[in-house]
Amino acid sequence: MTELADPDVRAVSPARSRYQSDEFVARLRRRYAAEQRFKYAGMAAIGLASLMLVVLLGSIISQGYTAFQQTSIALDITFDAAEIDPQGTRNPEVLAQANYAKLIRDSLGTVFPEATSRADRRTLSDLLSSGAPFELAMMVRDDPSLVGTTKRVWLTASDDVDQFMKGFIPRNVAETERRVNDVQVAAIDRLASKDSIEKSFNTTLFTAGDSREPELAGIWGAIVGSFMTLAITMALAVPIGVSAAIYLEEFAPKRWWTDLIEVNINNLAAVPSIVFGLLGLAVFLNFFGMPRSAPVVGGVVLALMTLPIIIIATRAALKAVPPSIREAALGIGASPLQTVLHHVLPLAMPGILTGTIIGMAHALGETAPLLMIGMVAFIVDIPGGFTDSATVLPVQIYMWADSPERAFTERTSAAIMILLGFLVLMNGLAVFLRKKFERRW
Structure with missing residues (x-):
């Protein structure tokens, strides 16, 4: 064995045999150089993204912190x-x-x-x-x-x-x-x-x-409307989404129509949110005559939009459960339904909870579908029920951003900070639940 004369090549391979040609060493050197360039490019991309995030947050905070006084x-x-x-x-x-x-x-x-x-x-x-x-x-x-x-x-x-x-x-x-x-x-x-x-x-x-006067305007009505809307969304999307995922993953026969359903679910996850707003306007408001600008309508529309996310996340969590768990449960006499409900579903719950919370966070930040069903109305009173007129936090931000007064500018930024705080808390809760209940096999 002869040592490499080139120190760069020696760093790659301390020694080479007589079967390793100079061309092989050159290719090896280029391969490692490409890996280094890719590594530096990735670090630069992360650094640039972090810098843009700091600039964005700095701009929002610098304009909005004064609204808290x-x-x-x-x-x-x-x-x-x-x-x-x-x-x-x-x-x-x-x-x-x-x-x-x-x-x-x-x-x-x-x-x-x-x-x-x-x-x-x-x-x-x-x-x-x-x-x-x-x-x-x-x-x-x-x-x-x-x-x-x-x-x-x-x-x-x-x-x-x-x-x-x-x-x-x-x-x-x-x-x-x-x-x-x-x-x-x-x-x-x-x-x-x-x-x-x-x-x-x-x-x-x-x-x-909300108020026409900036010094009297608040976000409590929008917060109450957001939580009422999310309550309807969760009540509809979570049971339906989890049940559909369990059926498709555990019980549905592998036929052409199940493949068609799976393709459509994946496609629905990529549909622009405003399309769901148009659906809510045409079906729930114009056809069924549901109350306009109410949390119940907003919750139903956001539930349709969130369903594909929950179904995909739940199916991924179910797939992550080892087949040996199912085989062991069936081997001791459990029925297929008992196997899923008593063994597979509890083990998949961390992934299901994570997908659900991320889906709810996605729904919390949506604006376009709610604009289409009239939740852009000027609402002064705090909603007292699911059928009362209400607005949500993203729509409130949209309305304040369109106001000419300088005082509304700082309130817009403050509302963005509060909305981002809710989103960070929800994503943090998803990470915590995953870490707390995660099991490794």
């Missing part, structure tokens, strides 16, 4: 009994019809006595959200003892003031180039000097439904 203004509100409840009956209907906007104007007039003209008072009133009177109304409704007292309360600022406080509206530009005029800037500075304006955690984002 909301500016509020403190005012000393006099809950005048003559204005709110002149008869003293404390009737909820009477309390709800009071002129709470006047209470706010009177309080602002006390803070800014120099604002005597109607234009100045209107300008100062614009510091607060249009929903501020409703906040006072809810306070009085929840605690009627406030009537006849003076209390310092925090009210939601308008979206322009909120954006100004967050630095998105610069003060060092001409008044005509910003949405907050000089009078309002001076008022904000005076409130800040008295600690009467501050940014706090935006609970409205998580407790309210």
Whole structure:
């Protein structure tokens, strides 16, 4: 045996026999060089994908993290009994019809006595959200003892003031180039000097439904609609999908029609989601007359879209169970159905759960089929049932992204962050369940 003179070749093969020609060594060297190039190309692709992911997430987070804070203004509100409840009956209907906007104007007039003209008072009133009177109304409704007292309360600022406080509206530009005029800037500075304006955690984002005003808009209605829709999807897709997979994999005879079914299932998994939306529009809404923009219709449409994913994942999990398990169960007298239900299915459950959760995560992020069945409607109220009008989180993001206000831009990014958080949790749960219940043979 003679050693190779070339150190590169020696690294590949420490020694060669007289039967190994120079051409063989050259081919071997090229083969290893190709493997190295492929390795570096793969590492570069992973690095580029990771960089794009970081840029995407960085862009979303940088635009959306400010939405988790909301500016509020403190005012000393006099809950005048003559204005709110002149008869003293404390009737909820009477309390709800009071002129709470006047209470706010009177309080602002006390803070800014120099604002005597109607234009100045209107300008100062614009510091607060249009929903501020409703906040006072809810306070009085929840605690009627406030009537006849003076209390310092925090009210939601308008979206322009909120954006100004967050630095998105610069003060060092001409008044005509910003949405907050000089009078309002001076008022904000005076409130800040008295600690009467501050940014706090935006609970409205998580407790309210949609609104035309950015500072009053929340995603709770969309979250409730999403979970109701997913509940319908899971209730339909999981039993039907798992049952169909068990039949096709364990009991169906291998004939041309079963092959046709399998091909169609694989094809349905690749059908664009908007096609399922068109199916829901034509069949469930126009033919069956089901309620438009309701979780029950959205759940049925998403169930049809998710079924192929669950069937394919379940069949793959069933195939992974060794045939010896089936043979052993049949050998001790179990029927084919008992073999599947008592032995094969429990062992395949990790893969089934993983496929189910991934299918549900896929359904959670869908928008196109739900747009076709009308779930793009502007819904303010929180849905109370499966037949109530509702929207879902991806559609809510789509609607906010189309709004021109800058405050909706940050709420769009915040909603994307929350949706991604749900998707990460669902995929993490799938990985955890697989690791926890996985068995190796």
